Amino acid sequence: MNDQPQKNLIIRDITKSFGSVTALKRVDLEVRQGEFFTLLGPSGCGKTTLLRIIAGLEQPSSGAIILTGKDITALPATKRNVNTVFQSYALFPHLSIFENVAFGLRSRKFPEQEVRKKVSDTLELLEMYPMRNRSPEQLSGGQKQRVAIARALVNEPDILLLDEPMSALDAKLRAQVQEELRRLQRRLGTTFILVTHDQAEALVCSDRIAVIEAGEVVQCGTPLEVYDFPRNRFVAEFLGAANLLQARRVNGGVETEVGFLSLNKQPEWPEGLVAIRPEWIRVGSEPSVNGVHATVQDIVYRGTNFDLTMSPGALRVRTNAFKNFKIGDQVWLELPPAELVVLEG
Amino acid sequence: MKQNTILWHGEMTTERALTRRGMSFLSSGIFWLTAFLVLPSLIFVVLSFAERGVYGEVIWNFSFDNYKRLAGFSSFGWTPDYLLILGRSVVVSLVTTLVSILLSYPLTFFIASRPARNRFVWLVILIIPFWTNIVIRTYAWFLLLSPDLPFARFATFLGFIPDGSSLYPSAFAVYIGMISDYLPFLALPLYSSVERMDWALVEAAQDLYASRYRVFMQAILPQTAPGLTVGIILTLVPTMATFVVPDLLGGAKYMLVGNLIQQQFGTSRDWPFGAAISMALMLLTLLSMRIYRRKGNTVDII
Amino acid sequence: MKKRHLVLQSISLFTIGMLYLPLFGIAVFSVNSAKHGWVWQEFTMKWYTGLLHNNYILEAAWNTLTLAVVSTLVSTVIGTLLAIGISRFPWGSRTNGFLGLMLNFPVVIPDIVMAGSLVVVFAILRSVSDVFQPGMVTMTIGHITFQIAFVALVVRSRLVSIGTDLEEAARDLFADNWYVMRRVIFPLLLPGIVAGGMLAFTLSLDDFVISFFTSGPTSQTLPLYIYSAVRRGVTPQIHALSTIIVLITVILVVLAERISRKK
Numbered sequence: 001m002n003d004q005p006q007k008n009l010i011i012r013d014i015t016k017s018f019g020s021v022t023a024l025k026r027v028d029l030e031v032r033q034g035e036f037f038t039l040l041g042p043s044g045c046g047k048t049t050l051l052r053i054i055a056g057l058e059q060p061s062s063g064a065i066i067l068t069g070k071d072i073t074a075l076p077a078t079k080r081n082v083n084t085v086f087q088s089y090a091l092f093p094h095l096s097i098f099e100n101v102a103f104g105l106r107s108r109k110f111p112e113q114e115v116r117k118k119v120s121d122t123l124e125l126l127e128m129y130p131m132r133n134r135s136p137e138q139l140s141g142g143q144k145q146r147v148a149i150a151r152a153l154v155n156e157p158d159i160l161l162l163d164e165p166m167s168a169l170d171a172k173l174r175a176q177v178q179e180e181l182r183r184l185q186r187r188l189g190t191t192f193i194l195v196t197h198d199q200a201e202a203l204v205c206s207d208r209i210a211v212i213e214a215g216e217v218v219q220c221g222t223p224l225e226v227y228d229f230p231r232n233r234f235v236a237e238f239l240g241a242a243n244l245l246q247a248r249r250v251n252g253g254v255e256t257e258v259g260f261l262s263l264n265k266q267p268e269w270p271e272g273l274v275a276i277r278p279e280w281i282r283v284g285s286e287p288s289v290n291g292v293h294a295t296v297q298d299i300v301y302r303g304t305n306f307d308l309t310m311s312p313g314a315l316r317v318r319t320n321a322f323k324n325f326k327i328g329d330q331v332w333l334e335l336p337p338a339e340l341v342v343l344e345g
Numbered sequence: 346m347k348q349n350t351i352l353w354h355g356e357m358t359t360e361r362a363l364t365r366r367g368m369s370f371l372s373s374g375i376f377w378l379t380a381f382l383v384l385p386s387l388i389f390v391v392l393s394f395a396e397r398g399v400y401g402e403v404i405w406n407f408s409f410d411n412y413k414r415l416a417g418f419s420s421f422g423w424t425p426d427y428l429l430i431l432g433r434s435v436v437v438s439l440v441t442t443l444v445s446i447l448l449s450y451p452l453t454f455f456i457a458s459r460p461a462r463n464r465f466v467w468l469v470i471l472i473i474p475f476w477t478n479i480v481i482r483t484y485a486w487f488l489l490l491s492p493d494l495p496f497a498r499f500a501t502f503l504g505f506i507p508d509g510s511s512l513y514p515s516a517f518a519v520y521i522g523m524i525s526d527y528l529p530f531l532a533l534p535l536y537s538s539v540e541r542m543d544w545a546l547v548e549a550a551q552d553l554y555a556s557r558y559r560v561f562m563q564a565i566l567p568q569t570a571p572g573l574t575v576g577i578i579l580t581l582v583p584t585m586a587t588f589v590v591p592d593l594l595g596g597a598k599y600m601l602v603g604n605l606i607q608q609q610f611g612t613s614r615d616w617p618f619g620a621a622i623s624m625a626l627m628l629l630t631l632l633s634m635r636i637y638r639r640k641g642n643t644v645d646i647i
Numbered sequence: 648m649k650k651r652h653l654v655l656q657s658i659s660l661f662t663i664g665m666l667y668l669p670l671f672g673i674a675v676f677s678v679n680s681a682k683h684g685w686v687w688q689e690f691t692m693k694w695y696t697g698l699l700h701n702n703y704i705l706e707a708a709w710n711t712l713t714l715a716v717v718s719t720l721v722s723t724v725i726g727t728l729l730a731i732g733i734s735r736f737p738w739g740s741r742t743n744g745f746l747g748l749m750l751n752f753p754v755v756i757p758d759i760v761m762a763g764s765l766v767v768v769f770a771i772l773r774s775v776s777d778v779f780q781p782g783m784v785t786m787t788i789g790h791i792t793f794q795i796a797f798v799a800l801v802v803r804s805r806l807v808s809i810g811t812d813l814e815e816a817a818r819d820l821f822a823d824n825w826y827v828m829r830r831v832i833f834p835l836l837l838p839g840i841v842a843g844g845m846l847a848f849t850l851s852l853d854d855f856v857i858s859f860f861t862s863g864p865t866s867q868t869l870p871l872y873i874y875s876a877v878r879r880g881v882t883p884q885i886h887a888l889s890t891i892i893v894l895i896t897v898i899l900v901v902l903a904e905r906i907s908r909k910k
Contacts, residue, residue: 057815059352074350076357077818090816094834103830104820155820353737354811355818363736370732371746374725374795378749381792385764386756392767448662455659469904474666477896480855480870481889484877485669488676488886493686525665578755586757589855593877606759610766610860620767623760630757 008033008191009054009159014063016049016215023049025215027063031159031193036185038194040202041212042238047195048087050212051161054193056080067158083152084161089144089168091136097147098123098132104155122154126184141168142177149184159191166201178204199239203227211235228277232344236275243281243315244343247274253337258292258313264337273343278307278318280339283331290335296325393620401614411621427605427622434602435629438584441523442531445580446573448524449532453539471536475529480589486522487513487593514596522590527583531576538572578634585630602626670893677886694887704872704888711868714783714858715851718790723844725791726798727836733799734806750803753796762860765789769861781863789857794850798843805839845903852896 009031016024023046031037039047052058054065056077064073072080083104091100098119099106105115123129126146136144145165152160165181166174182205185192196202202209203223210220211234219231230236233244245261247254248271253262261274287293298309308317308325310333317333319325349360393411396404415431417423456467474482490496490512500506512518542565550564566573588603595601602622609619680691698704733746753761765785772779779785809832817831855870862871869892876885 055355055819056357057352057355057819059350074357076352077355077815078821078823079357084816084819086812086816088812090812092813092816092831092835103817103822107817107820107822107826107830151820351737355815356824367732367736367738370728370736374729374732374799375749377725377792377795381765381768381788382752382761383749385761385768386752388767388771389760389764448658451655451658452662455655458655465904465908469900470663470667472900472904473893473897474670476849476853476900477670477893478853478855478870478873480874481673481892482669484873484881484885484889485673487877488881489669489672521665525669528662528666582755582757586759588759589874603759606763607859610763616763616767619763623757623763626757627760630755634755 008035008068009193010064010066011050011054012064012066014050014053014060014065016046016053016058017061023215024053024060027212027215027217029210029217029220031191034189034191036182036192036194036205036207038196038202038206038209039212040196040199040209040238043197045212046215047197047212048163051084051163051193051195054159055082055084055161057084081155081158082161083155083157083159084163085145085148085152085165087163087165087167089136089148089165091144091147091151093136096133096135097128097139100136100147101151101154103151118154122150125153126150141170142173145169145177153188153190157190159193162192162194164195164197166196166198174198174201175204181205203239211238213238228339229341230275230343233273233275236341236343241278241316242275243278243313245274245276245313247272256313258294258315258335261290261335261340262337263340263342265342267342269345272345275341275343276335276339278316279305280336281315281317282334282336283308283317283319283323283325284334285332287332288334290337290340292333292335294331294333296327296329296331299325299327389620389623392617393624395617395620397615397617401616403616411618412625414618415621415625430600430605431602431625431629433599434585434626435633437519437523437601438581439633440520441527441584442577442580444520444524445528445531446577448528449535449576452532453536456536457539457542468536471529471532474525475533479526482526483522483589483593486518486525490518490521490594513594514598516595516599518594519591519599519601522594523584523587526587526590527580530579530583531573534575534579535569535572538569542568581633582630585633586626602629673886673893674890676883677890679883682883694883695891697884698887698891701884703867704869704884707867707869707872710783710866711852711870714786714790714868715848718787718794718851719844719848721787722791722794722847723798723840726795726843726847727802727840729795730799730802730806731832731836734803750796750799753793754800758793758854758856759860761793762789762857765792765857766860781861782866783863785861785863786858786866786868789861790851790854793854793857794847797850798840798847801843801846802836802839805836805842809835842907849899 009029011027011029011031014024014027015022027050039050041047049058053060056072056075056079060073064071066072067080067082092103095103101119101122102115105118110118120129120132123132126149128143128146128150131139131143131147136147139147145168148165149160149162162181166177169177178201181192181194185205192205194202194205206223208220208222209226211218211226213234219226219235221229226235227239230239230242236242236244245256245258247256247261247267249267249269250260253260254267254274256274263274267274282288292312292315294310294312294315296308297311297314300307306319306323306325308319309315310317310331315333325331350357351360351363352358353363392403394407394409396406396408396410398404415427417425417428452471456464456471459467488494492509492511497506497510497512500512501508501510506512546568547560547564550560586603586606587601588607591599591601591604592607595604602625606619606622606626609615609622675687677694678690678692679687680693681688729750733743733750738746765788769779769781769785769788813831813835814827817827822830853870855874858868858871859874862868867875869888873885873889876882
């Protein structure tokens with residue numbers, strides 16, 4: 001990294017407890033300017049609480065939020081140049097689409113002419129201008145979401161926060177909207193922070209992902225890093241399917257239930273887990289490096305590929321759709337050392 | 346003094362400022378309810394231990410005399426008169442509530458099973474009596490049970506009453522008046538639960554065990570319990586305390602607690618005794634509600 | 648299955664008959680020309696036209712309306728403020744319990760007990776000011792006292808269903824307290840306030856017991872008038888008056904249902 005991007009948002013040592021329950025434990029994160037950043041984790045892990053703290057809707061028990069070098073921890077939502085797309089969208093049901101989007105400008109007493117121009121431009125950008133006189137009840141889920149985004153973006157926030165914005169949409173629409181969201185973010189260059197429990201969504205949209213478990217950031221990195229090199233068992237399992245093998249450290253590699261596997265990096269533990277994604281296991285007819293002789297136990301056809309279950313080890317393997325296997329076929333599996341990930345204990 | 350700033354739904358404020366603002370919203374209501382509801386109730390409790398003066402004035406002497414009198418002890422010995430009235434009120438109230446429940450279930454199911462277009466009309470039919478003044482509805486029965494009208498003629502024909510007399514004052518008239526006056530108070534809240542009922546559960550129950558009793562107890566009752574509870578409270582409380590119905594249809598022969606209290610504040614002008622009877626009434630009402638008590642304390646009438 | 652439906656229907660129709668038969672009875676007698684006794688003579692409207700010349704009834708109608716309007720206005724304002732105060736501030740569990748008790752108290756306390764206690768309090772307050780002489784003022788105070796709780800319960804349930812999301816969204820969009828109140832909470836709450844006010848109004852029209860205990864010689868209302876007329880001996884004008892009140896109730900109920908259905 002030669003040109004270090006300007007550091008935009010720093011979350012420093014944030015802890016949040018509700019009574020005796022600790023929702024966030026000493027969270028440290030940096031979100032760079034213009035980045036699409038995702039907070040990923042199961043429900044109840046504290047990701048929404050963190051988002052609300054950034055928005056200024058919740059106060060941290062300790063720690064600081066620093067936006068472009070300024071400590072904004074003590075500022076309420078009203079005084080932060082950060083806007084939110086709520087999970088329920090929270091559109092004002094008694095106002096038209098236009099007035100919904102104009103709300104933030106009007107409450108800051110922008111001149112009428114400027115309000116009209118900005119609102120119209122933003123509605124155009126999200127292709128909602130023709131709907132401007134409707135009421136929120138008359139819109140579909142996807143349209144409501146666009147209005148919610150427009151209502152936040154019209155204020156030209158430093159950061160746009162999105163709290164599970166896809167949860168109200170059906171699966172097909174969701175995939176399309178994810179890509180649109182990504183394009184929109186690239187076009188505007190605004191920092192987006194997305195909260196989601198959907199790992200596929202996180203992988204599609206993000207520049208970087210912070211995986212959160214039980215109030216702690218377990219891993220933070222690009223989608224590639226997080227997916228291919230999960231740090232621990234939680235990340236490996238939460239982001240898609242992974243084969244986890246119980247392993248014992250021996251010279252030059254590990255001993256597992258499928259036999260000896262050589263690794264590129266020696267584990268620090270004497271006993272622990274190694275992981276490999278099903279799509280990285282190669283299937284052949286000859287033994288090779290880290291070769292495992294296996295029998296096909298089960299086959300699931302998924303359209304683009306087959307998912308095979310192998311014994312020993314109940315290894316899951318993903319192969320191309322054109323390769324034909326039958327239950328009971330004897331094959332050689334190759335587990336490339338470069339793809340074997342040593343998980344932290 | 347330390348000022349803790351807190352974020353309250355996105356507003357940065359202090360605990361003190363928030364409390365002060367909240368109190369400014371609450372103050373008028375709290376003032377009013379304290380002045381005209383809480384304090385009067387407390388005074389009423391104290392009053393029930395006071396004495397009546399010769400001219401109906403209140404003498405603030407602490408004694409249990411009013412309660413003793415209510416229990417039937419007087420200078421002339423013991424009479425069960427007041428206790429009979431109390432007991433009768435409980436019975437009338439419980440029977441009215443029970444009959445209302447028995448009639449309301451078929452009625453609400455009937456309305457709920459109407460096609461969606463007409464249901465509105467049937468519901469309005471149920472709501473109108475709910476909102477019609479009780480004096481008018483009670484008087485209407487007074488009219489219908491008068492001599493020479495079909496009901497009284499029929500009763501004469503059967504030999505229950507002599508020719509040319511009315512069906513009131515009588516226990517029968519009181520029950521008719523009570524049930525038709527207060528049934529909507531039970532049926533309407535019950536309907537709100539019946540409307541939201543999940544019929545799949547009833548069907549599943551019918552699938553699994555045929556007995557109608559069990560279908561009701563296991564599938565219908567638990568689902569309609571919230572509405573039923575509200576309905577029972579709304580029926581028990583006024584039926585226990587009513588004085589319009591027994592006054593018009595019961596006469597001196599069939600007095601209820603309500604009449605007794607009204608007497609003390611009217612002709613007898615014995616406020617301390619009236620307060621003591623009120624205490625007994627409150628106690629009985631609470632006890633009757635205990636019998637039916639179920640989960641769900643929220644009273645949601647509309 | 649068919650048979651069971653028939654039983655259900657007959658019980659239901661019997662119940663509805665029991666609710667409506669007396670009202671129809673009154674309506675029939677209100678157009679019967681016989682002055683005494685219970686025999687049908689011929690159709691007449693004279694009892695209705697007679698109402699217009701009966702000053703007692705006209706005054707009672709005026710009193711009823713004034714009482715209902717004034718008490719509704721006051722109780723709607725106080726009840727709404729109370730509901731907002733209760734549900735939008737972080738009260739401790741003890742304060743909340745106390746406030747909840749206060750709201751549910753008028754719903755479960757028998758009206759006759761409340762009426763009795765008001766009689767006593769007004770008697771005490773009379774030693775301070777003559778305003779508390781039995782009459783319109785005491786009746787109005789009595790009505791407001793039981794209306795407040797009902798208004799507050801209706802408005803509070805509306806506040807709960809609105810939720811806090813919209814308020815937070817407004818804050819997120821830079822709105823200050825006043826702006827949130829004016830542009831978000833109040834417009835959204837208005838249907839609830841109207842519903843609460845309508846409920847208070849109907850409760851006031853329907854009330855008999857509180858009025859009966861707190862009224863004075865010059866503050867007759869329609870229910871009180873009907874009640875005392877029954878004791879004095881009924882005239883057919885009472886039937887006409889009752890029928891008109893029932894018809895007004897019908898119109899109000901249908902209107903209220905229409906309005907709430909539109910939402």
